[in-house]
Amino acid sequence: MIGKESTAGRATKFTFLGLWLVFTVFPLYWITITSLKAPGDIFAFPIAYWPEHFSLENYSGLFGKADFGVYLTNSLLVATVAGAVATVISMLSAYVLARFEFRTKSALLMAALVTQMIPTFIALGPLYLLMTDLKLVDNRLGLILVYIAVCIPFCTVMLRGFFENIPDALEEAAMIDGLSRFGALFRVLLPVMRPGIVAAFIFNFVNCWNELFLSVTLMNSDSNKTVPTALNGFISSFNIDWGSMSAAAVLTILPTMVLFAFASRHIVQGLTAGAVKG
Amino acid sequence: MPTASETTETTKTASARSSRNRKGGAPPTRGVERGRRRPEFTARRGFLIAAFMAPAAIFVAVFTYYPMIAGSQMAFRHWNLTDLSDTSWVGLKNFRDVFADPAWGTVLGNTAVWVFGSIVPQLVIGFALALWLRRKFRFRGLYQALVFFPWAISGFLIGILFRWLFNSEFGVVNDLLQKAGLIDEPVAWLADPKTAMFAVVVANVWYGVTFFTIMILAALQSIPEELYEAAALDGAGKARTLFQITIPYIRITLALTVLLRVIWIFNFPDLIFGMTGGGPNNETHIVTTWMIKITQQGDYGRASALGLIVVATLLVFAVFFLLATREKRVDKREVKP
Numbered sequence: 001m002i003g004k005e006s007t008a009g010r011a012t013k014f015t016f017l018g019l020w021l022v023f024t025v026f027p028l029y030w031i032t033i034t035s036l037k038a039p040g041d042i043f044a045f046p047i048a049y050w051p052e053h054f055s056l057e058n059y060s061g062l063f064g065k066a067d068f069g070v071y072l073t074n075s076l077l078v079a080t081v082a083g084a085v086a087t088v089i090s091m092l093s094a095y096v097l098a099r100f101e102f103r104t105k106s107a108l109l110m111a112a113l114v115t116q117m118i119p120t121f122i123a124l125g126p127l128y129l130l131m132t133d134l135k136l137v138d139n140r141l142g143l144i145l146v147y148i149a150v151c152i153p154f155c156t157v158m159l160r161g162f163f164e165n166i167p168d169a170l171e172e173a174a175m176i177d178g179l180s181r182f183g184a185l186f187r188v189l190l191p192v193m194r195p196g197i198v199a200a201f202i203f204n205f206v207n208c209w210n211e212l213f214l215s216v217t218l219m220n221s222d223s224n225k226t227v228p229t230a231l232n233g234f235i236s237s238f239n240i241d242w243g244s245m246s247a248a249a250v251l252t253i254l255p256t257m258v259l260f261a262f263a264s265r266h267i268v269q270g271l272t273a274g275a276v277k278g
Numbered sequence: 279m280p281t282a283s284e285t286t287e288t289t290k291t292a293s294a295r296s297s298r299n300r301k302g303g304a305p306p307t308r309g310v311e312r313g314r315r316r317p318e319f320t321a322r323r324g325f326l327i328a329a330f331m332a333p334a335a336i337f338v339a340v341f342t343y344y345p346m347i348a349g350s351q352m353a354f355r356h357w358n359l360t361d362l363s364d365t366s367w368v369g370l371k372n373f374r375d376v377f378a379d380p381a382w383g384t385v386l387g388n389t390a391v392w393v394f395g396s397i398v399p400q401l402v403i404g405f406a407l408a409l410w411l412r413r414k415f416r417f418r419g420l421y422q423a424l425v426f427f428p429w430a431i432s433g434f435l436i437g438i439l440f441r442w443l444f445n446s447e448f449g450v451v452n453d454l455l456q457k458a459g460l461i462d463e464p465v466a467w468l469a470d471p472k473t474a475m476f477a478v479v480v481a482n483v484w485y486g487v488t489f490f491t492i493m494i495l496a497a498l499q500s501i502p503e504e505l506y507e508a509a510a511l512d513g514a515g516k517a518r519t520l521f522q523i524t525i526p527y528i529r530i531t532l533a534l535t536v537l538l539r540v541i542w543i544f545n546f547p548d549l550i551f552g553m554t555g556g557g558p559n560n561e562t563h564i565v566t567t568w569m570i571k572i573t574q575q576g577d578y579g580r581a582s583a584l585g586l587i588v589v590a591t592l593l594v595f596a597v598f599f600l601l602a603t604r605e606k607r608v609d610k611r612e613v614k615p
Contacts, residue, residue: 013410016406016410017407017410017411017421020403020407020425020487021421021424021425023484024424024425024427024428024484025424027439027440027443027484028427028439030439030442030443030450031439031442034442042448043447043448046453047448047450047453089333089334089337090334092330092331092333092334093330093331093333093334093335095330096326096327096330096331100323100327102324102327108331108335111338111343112338115338115342115343116538116541116542116545117541117545117588117589117592117593117596118346118545118585118588118589119545119547119566119569119584119585119588119589121547121566121569121570121573121581121585122346122349122350122569122581122582122585122586122589123342123345123346123348123349124345124349124573125345125348125349125352125357125573125578125582126344126345126346126348126349126352127341127345130340130341130344130345130348145337145341146341148337148341149337149338149340149341149342150341150342152334152337152338153338153342156334181326206430209432210431210432210433210434210435211432212432212434212548212551213548213570228432228434228435231434231435231438232434235438235552235555240441242442242445242448245438245442246442249435249438249439252432252435253430253431253435256430256431257427257430259430260423260426260427260430261423264422264423264426265419268422268426268492268496
């Protein structure tokens with residue numbers, strides 16, 4: 001609690017914080033160390049917590065045997081485009097939901113919440129048939145369109161929270177100064193919102209980057225697979241090759257880690273702004 | 279000197295302020311003038327609302343709602359990939375098949391363990407971390423960035439990470455426990471039904487604490503310092519301050535966070551799918567991974583019935599939960615236009 005802290009209190013606090021830090025970081029440390037061992041050393045006893053020989057063999061194997069570079073490119077493309085388009089679309093809907101009162105508003109918010117309650121798998125069959133009709137199966141554009149729809153509900157709720165944190169007076173002043181509503185939105189409101197928009201984009205990007213089931217369903221050919229689909233392929237085989245798997249896991253985590261380190265403060269704000277007011 | 283009743287009074291006003299409403303009796307905060315704004319020309323206003331909502335609505339309607347609704351009606355049909363010539367209506371047969379399955383009891387039990395076994399430690403640890411992270415200390419920013427990170431990893435990949443950690447032969451968990459003298463023999467964590475469920479819950483706790491910490495920390499920061507000063511003057515101890523000021527003040531956030539998390543954890547097959555695939559012998563299947571299994575067997579009708587059971591359960595839960603916590607939100611309802 002806020003107030004004076006006793007020495008014993010501080011000791012307890014930092015002990016627990018330290019333990020939790022170790023618990024949180026250790027699995028990530030472990031997968032990284034595993035990926036940097038020579039493939040044979042992964043299954044050697046005693047288990048080495050710091051390898052004697054570092055090796056990049058697992059990584060070179062990924063780009064040699066499997067088309068991991070292709071999967072990474074696909075994921076990067078799909079997540080960037082879908083994340084960006086979803087952010088722009090959600091900005092418009094969030095703006096309206098934050099600034100106007102209208103009859104269908106609560107129904108629309110409810111419709112956004114319901115999308116979070118329904119298991120993906122109920123929609124997979126019909127979605128596959130729909131995409132077949134649209135000739136968008138096994139097509140990156142098709143996956144992008146689906147991901148945009150997946151991102152919109154939560155992104156809208158999140159951005160709405162940001163809009164609501166900005167006083168109306170800001171736009172009103174701009175409109176009195178002669179700007180149109182659009183002018184006020186684009187020239188005054190959006191620049192102030194930049195941290196929120198960045199957070200929303202990163203949130204969308206990470207969601208698309210991580211998405212598995214839709215991608216497995218819609219992408220068949222190897223040249224169109226995204227990273228999670230490829231990882232799923234690694235475990236479908238009877239024995240998991242932990243060397244390749246750990247290297248692939250590290251490469252999958254790395255981009256989100258960079259983005260997260262870059263914007264974690266904004267994401268935290270965005271998450272709380274959106275979800276608390278949801 | 280503030281009395282106990284004054285303190286309660288302040289808490290009440292404060293919780294009104296923190297509610298979402300901006301029109302009613304809440305003290306003036308940002309955006310309170312919204313209701314008084316001069317209305318724009320109505321047709322133009324309607325057009326603007328429609329035009330701005332349209333892209334989002336179209337995307338969600340076509341790629342989310344249409345497949346969901348089309349998928350829902352499969353629950354009442356015979357819809358099996360092994361025989362697509364016959365997709366006739368079968369009433370509630372798919373639901374009866376779900377309930378008649380001998381594994382259904384296990385699946386339900388596992389789902390309860392999965393949801394409550396995950397949410398309780400997540401809430402407790404998340405709350406404790408938030409309380410401890412509240413006061414600035416050196417490297418707090420770095421600490422937060424590190425412990426918040428699991429949130430950015432996919433559930434599927436977390437399943438894979440922990441599958442490797444809990445590996446029976448080469449797993450580091452066994453090695454550490456043996457070194458610590460806690461176990462003599464390696465444990466086959468994921469192959470033994472007794473330990474497999476525990477292992478997936480551990481992985482989920484690892485993942486989900488972050489969300490609670492973030493939400494609770496933000497809520498804690500909205501509690502005015504004066505409340506604590508008043509409590510300290512009244513001689514309230516730590517425990518009393520926690521239960522009579524901190525928790526009542528942030529109860530709305532707590533309730534909403536628990537609600538959201540229960541919905542998400544219930545609907546979160548990814549981790550188990552990556553970690554055990556539901557095994558050994560169906561012992562770690564929850565309702566949503568069971569649904570994956572049935573979909574993979576081609577029985578879309580029955581999978582869809584399962585999906586509707588999930589939706590119905592979550593809706594009933596959400597309604598009960600909101601009713602149970604309603605007293606706390608009453609200030610918002612009263613003034614709804």
